[in-house]
Amino acid sequence: SQTIHQWPATLVQPVGSPLSLECTVEGTSNPNLYWYRQAAGRGLQLLFYSVGIGQISSEVPQNLSASRPQDRQFILSSKKLLLSDSGFYLCAWSAALNEQYFGPGTRLTVT
Amino acid sequence: KQEVTQIPAALSVPEGENLVLNCSFTDSAIYNLQWFRQDPGKGLTSLLLIQSSQREQTSGRLNASLDKSSGRSTLYIAASQPGDSATYLCAVRPKERYQKVTFGIGTKLQVIP
Numbered sequence: 001s002q003t004i005h006q007w008p009a010t011l012v013q014p015v016g017s018p019l020s021l022e023c024t025v026e027g028t029s030n031p032n033l034y035w036y037r038q039a040a041g042r043g044l045q046l047l048f049y050s051v052g053i054g055q056i057s058s059e060v061p062q063n064l065s066a067s068r069p070q071d072r073q074f075i076l077s078s079k080k081l082l083l084s085d086s087g088f089y090l091c092a093w094s095a096a097l098n099e100q101y102f103g104p105g106t107r108l109t110v111t
Numbered sequence: 112k113q114e115v116t117q118i119p120a121a122l123s124v125p126e127g128e129n130l131v132l133n134c135s136f137t138d139s140a141i142y143n144l145q146w147f148r149q150d151p152g153k154g155l156t157s158l159l160l161i162q163s164s165q166r167e168q169t170s171g172r173l174n175a176s177l178d179k180s181s182g183r184s185t186l187y188i189a190a191s192q193p194g195d196s197a198t199y200l201c202a203v204r205p206k207e208r209y210q211k212v213t214f215g216i217g218t219k220l221q222v223i224p
Contacts, residue, residue, distance in 0.1 A: 006154075041216070042216065043115070043200075043213075043214040043216045043217075044200075044202075044214040046212070049211070059211060088152075090154055090155065092155075097142055097143070097204060098143075098160070099145060099157055099160045100145060100155075100157065100212065101157060102154040102155040102156070104153060105153065105154045
């Protein structure tokens with residue numbers, strides 16, 4: 001069966017520090033991968049999605065970036081965090097346009 | 112631009128009651144619609160996926176229906192239990208392959224023992 005992992009589960013970082021969140025998927029090949037951010041009282045905001053290694057599409061221009069160095073690995077990064085980057089970050093995968101499956105999420109607090 | 116609305120934003124019911132959660136969307140050109148539940152501080156758990164050609168899907172005490180022409184989906188929960196307490200979100204995937212999935216903000220359900 002397929003599983004999706006995210007780490008770390010929680011993170012507290014000062015403003016201006018770098019960020020690296022990792023997501024890995026097991027039990028499937030060539031998944032579509034997604035990074036979302038969820039803010040309180042707001043819907044999920046799609047940040048990046050990827051249909052293959054090295055193929056990244058950005059939905060929202062900001063100081064975040066994403067990379068997909070391996071088929072089942074998706075990384076969200078920032079060189080310098082802003083206070084507004086605080087939130088709950090969710091990674092998801094799907095087989096083509098089918099059902100999306102989400103990871104457990106990372107709670108990021110920028111201080 | 113697709114917009115997804117979920118009403119009510121919050122709902123409180125006594126245990127054992129049957130209930131309906133609503134999801135409406137503005138663009139009927141969808142590929143599928145998915146219902147999720149989210150527990151506090153957790154990721155989303157997929158409940159049901161309805162393809163655009165389908166009218167409903169069932170899983171246990173859950174039944175989701177889709178009326179594409181009117182832009183509506185409902186999630187029916189039978190014989191609610193305290194463990195059903197969570198936020199329920201619907202998400203619409205468009206027909207256009209590289210357009211993004213649009214999520215509603217969700218309905219927060221509390222089932223009172």
